[in-house]
Amino acid sequence: MSEIHAQTVRFVRETMLPPAVPPRSEAGAVRWLRENLFSGPVNIALTILGLALLYVVLQAVVPWLMHSVWNAKSLGECREIVAQTWGPDASGACWAMIRERWPQYLFGFYPQELYWRPTLAFLLMFVALAPVLFSGLPRGLLWFSAVYPMLAFWLLWGGAVWWWVVVALGFVLAYAAFRLAVQRSSTIIAGAAALAVLVGWSLFAIDPLAALIQRVLPASIAPVSSDRFGGFLLSITIGITAIAGSLPLGILLALGRRSDMPLVKMLSVAFIEFIRGVPLITVLFVASLLLQYFLPPRTQFDIILRVIIMATIFAAAYIAEVIRGGLAALPRGQYEAADSLGMDYWQAQRLIIMPQALKISIPGIVSSFIGLFKDTTLVAFVGLNDPLKGITQVVRADMNWKGIYWEPYVFVGAIFFLICFGMSRYSMYLERRLKRDNR
Amino acid sequence: MSEATQRKIDRSQMRVSDEIAIQITGMNKWYGNFHVLRDIDLTVHKGERIVVCGPSGSGKSTLIRCINRLEEHQSGKIEVDGTELTSDLKNIDKVRSEVGMVFQHFNLFPHLTILENCTLAPIWVRKVPKKEAEETAMHFLRKVKIPEQAQKYPGQLSGGQQQRVAIARSLCMKPRIMLFDEPTSALDPEMIKEVLDTMIELAEEGMTMICVTHEMGFAQAVANRVVFMDQGQVVEQNEPREFFNNPQSDRTRLFLSQILGH
Ligand SMILES: Nc1ncnc2c1ncn2[C@@H]1O[C@H](COP(=O)(O)OP(=O)(O)OP(=O)(O)O)[C@@H](O)[C@H]1O
Numbered sequence: 001m002s003e004i005h006a007q008t009v010r011f012v013r014e015t016m017l018p019p020a021v022p023p024r025s026e027a028g029a030v031r032w033l034r035e036n037l038f039s040g041p042v043n044i045a046l047t048i049l050g051l052a053l054l055y056v057v058l059q060a061v062v063p064w065l066m067h068s069v070w071n072a073k074s075l076g077e078c079r080e081i082v083a084q085t086w087g088p089d090a091s092g093a094c095w096a097m098i099r100e101r102w103p104q105y106l107f108g109f110y111p112q113e114l115y116w117r118p119t120l121a122f123l124l125m126f127v128a129l130a131p132v133l134f135s136g137l138p139r140g141l142l143w144f145s146a147v148y149p150m151l152a153f154w155l156l157w158g159g160a161v162w163w164w165v166v167v168a169l170g171f172v173l174a175y176a177a178f179r180l181a182v183q184r185s186s187t188i189i190a191g192a193a194a195l196a197v198l199v200g201w202s203l204f205a206i207d208p209l210a211a212l213i214q215r216v217l218p219a220s221i222a223p224v225s226s227d228r229f230g231g232f233l234l235s236i237t238i239g240i241t242a243i244a245g246s247l248p249l250g251i252l253l254a255l256g257r258r259s260d261m262p263l264v265k266m267l268s269v270a271f272i273e274f275i276r277g278v279p280l281i282t283v284l285f286v287a288s289l290l291l292q293y294f295l296p297p298r299t300q301f302d303i304i305l306r307v308i309i310m311a312t313i314f315a316a317a318y319i320a321e322v323i324r325g326g327l328a329a330l331p332r333g334q335y336e337a338a339d340s341l342g343m344d345y346w347q348a349q350r351l352i353i354m355p356q357a358l359k360i361s362i363p364g365i366v367s368s369f370i371g372l373f374k375d376t377t378l379v380a381f382v383g384l385n386d387p388l389k390g391i392t393q394v395v396r397a398d399m400n401w402k403g404i405y406w407e408p409y410v411f412v413g414a415i416f417f418l419i420c421f422g423m424s425r426y427s428m429y430l431e432r433r434l435k436r437d438n439r
Numbered sequence: 440m441s442e443a444t445q446r447k448i449d450r451s452q453m454r455v456s457d458e459i460a461i462q463i464t465g466m467n468k469w470y471g472n473f474h475v476l477r478d479i480d481l482t483v484h485k486g487e488r489i490v491v492c493g494p495s496g497s498g499k500s501t502l503i504r505c506i507n508r509l510e511e512h513q514s515g516k517i518e519v520d521g522t523e524l525t526s527d528l529k530n531i532d533k534v535r536s537e538v539g540m541v542f543q544h545f546n547l548f549p550h551l552t553i554l555e556n557c558t559l560a561p562i563w564v565r566k567v568p569k570k571e572a573e574e575t576a577m578h579f580l581r582k583v584k585i586p587e588q589a590q591k592y593p594g595q596l597s598g599g600q601q602q603r604v605a606i607a608r609s610l611c612m613k614p615r616i617m618l619f620d621e622p623t624s625a626l627d628p629e630m631i632k633e634v635l636d637t638m639i640e641l642a643e644e645g646m647t648m649i650c651v652t653h654e655m656g657f658a659q660a661v662a663n664r665v666v667f668m669d670q671g672q673v674v675e676q677n678e679p680r681e682f683f684n685n686p687q688s689d690r691t692r693l694f695l696s697q698i699l700g701h
């Protein structure tokens with residue numbers, strides 16, 4: 001009785017309680033250690049095992065790094081210096097090789113007096129990327145981003161500037177054709193028209209037109225042929241171009257795979273599955289050997305360009321699948337809302353669907369990019385001088401550095417790590433920013 | 440259900456004209472082998488406010504989604520403002536830009552601000568200059584009483600506010616007909632009123648509306664006709680007073696007794 005009464009008695013709070021500080025829990029390093037490393041017998045055993053492993057690794061690596069030699073003319077000299085300073089049994093890293101050969105790791109056999117050209121292209125790349133990557137910058141800078149590819153290729157390969165100007169003109173014409181056609185007919189037809197203009201332009205117009213202008217108004221810089229490219233110059237050229245190309249191609253493939261049109265869908269699926277089922281090296285061999293058979297004789301089809309195309313296609317297949325996942329995650333209501341507002345397919349994709357699907361797919365896309373960038377080292381197998389295998393072989397072929405083993409890999413690995421880590425951090429930044437934008 | 444009726448409704452602008460807005464004749468639709476809509480005949484005049492009701496699964500959503508071709512019908516004829524809906528994309532786009540639609544789950548674009556949600560379609564579909572589109576958008580946002588939220592993202596708004604934005608977004612396309620598919624049924628009770636009020640205001644301005652809803656108070660106060668559907672067919676249609684007080688068919692009576700709770 002009384003209990004019930006106690007529960008039903010009227011109660012009115014007249015003074016509100018002040019907010020209180022949450023209870024302070026036991027803090028400090030000791031507590032953290034006890035909770036995380038020594039909380040039970042298994043945990044204690046694992047902690048000790050981990051520490052032991054760490055010790056073994058550090059015990060080998062730390063002295064090796066501590067004994068580094070930076071000034072020497074050859075591996076033999078390195079070893080002598082280590083033996084003299086640290087005793088006959090000591091081992092030490094011989095960074096002297098990097099000190100001597102780093103230009104080759106960066107530029108391959110690019111003519112020394114022209115190093116400024118790739119360097120300039122590399123620096124300008126950041127100017128071109130900035131407005132794409134960071135939203136706070138003035139949109140006008142995007143014009144430079146659009147022109148940049150042509151400018152960069154011109155700087156890298158040299159030759160007449162007109163050739164690239166005419167290439168750029170082709171894109172302008174294709175865009176004009178697109179705009180013109182899209183007002184009269186559907187986006188698909190406009191896209192086809194633009195593509196036709198591009199193909200026609202590159203087959204019939206670029207070379208003669210560029211040659212003509214060059215004769216009237218010569219403007220060229222020293223050409224550099226593709227076999228002079230190597231090292232990180234090669235990796236970055238292939239990597240960045242393929243990354244830039246594979247995203248749009250991947251988007252188209254993902255859309256194709258979800259298309260209502262059976263033929264488009266079938267082709268997209270076949271393409272994606274075929275490429276994903278084949279190792280990249282196979283694709284690269286196709287680029288270096290087989291393509292020659294299919295192309296008309298006497299066509300000069302640059303090996304780096306071929307490799308770029310293949311790497312682009314390869315990465316696009318993976319990116320298409322990543323984006324398809326993002327597309328599948330979008331509720332149907334988004335498509336319906338876009339439809340009900342009268343947007344056509346491409347408008348809905350561009351304005352509503354893709355911004356959201358890409359956002360969901362960022363981690364996957366960046367993973368693909370990182371994978372692609374590291375895979376550029378595989379071009380060693382088609383005879384290009386990638387930094388990891390190609391240049392290292394060149395260095396080892398020198399009597400002075402014969403037998404050097406770890407240092408080139410550590411050096412090249414570290415640079416790859418920096419670049420890939422940077423991409424990964426950027427993707428995290430982007431995720432955070434987009435989340436903040438529309439939580 | 441009484442919420443909507445508390446307000447005095449200004450009927451001066453609510454005029455049903457002779458002009459036909461939507462004409463559906465002998466329309467059938469199947470999902471695979473499932474016959475969802477059977478021989479639908481429905482004529483909607485300009486200025487009509489039609490409430491569609493019926494049990495779950497009776498095909499109400501499907502019917503109004505056919506009107507702007509979110510669903511395709513297999514036989515019969517649908518004409519909206521004189522444009523027949525066929526597989527011709529031009530006609531579909533024309534109809535869609537004249538017919539606004541409000542969904543149960545709002546379907547706002549989460550990656551765009553409220554203002555951008557409202558200006559996107561006018562800018563890209565109607566090719567309105569950005570500045571003008573923004574002015575229109577602010578006008579309609581004021582009308583649904585949330586101009587101060589213009590710079591926020593949909594995720595930051597309450598359900599009722601989101602639904603009002605969805606209505607404003609449709610209005611920005613200056614539609615002549617508005618379709619509502621259970622606009623209040625995903626909302627908490629205290630938010631239903633604000634959305635219904637917005638819809639009532641629209642009706643007062645003479646908008647042609649077809650509204651699937653279970654808000655019978657709204658139906659009584661605003662509708663000039665109630666359409667009752669069951670098993671893919673229009674079972675009964677009548678003006679609201681008759682419909683509620685003197686239902687003709689057994690199914691209608693059963694439905695009303697269930698929904699009115701006695
Ligand atoms: N895409 C679809 N594929 C197959 N069947 C469907 C599809 N959409 C709806 N249906 C079926 O069609 C019937 C009518 O659906 P509809 O959504 O029009 O009903 P409703 O009257 O709006 O119901 P509710 O009040 O629950 O919204 C239902 O039986 C449903 O299961």
Ligand SMILES: [Mg+2]
Pocket residue numbers: 499500501620621
């Ligand atoms: Mg429904």
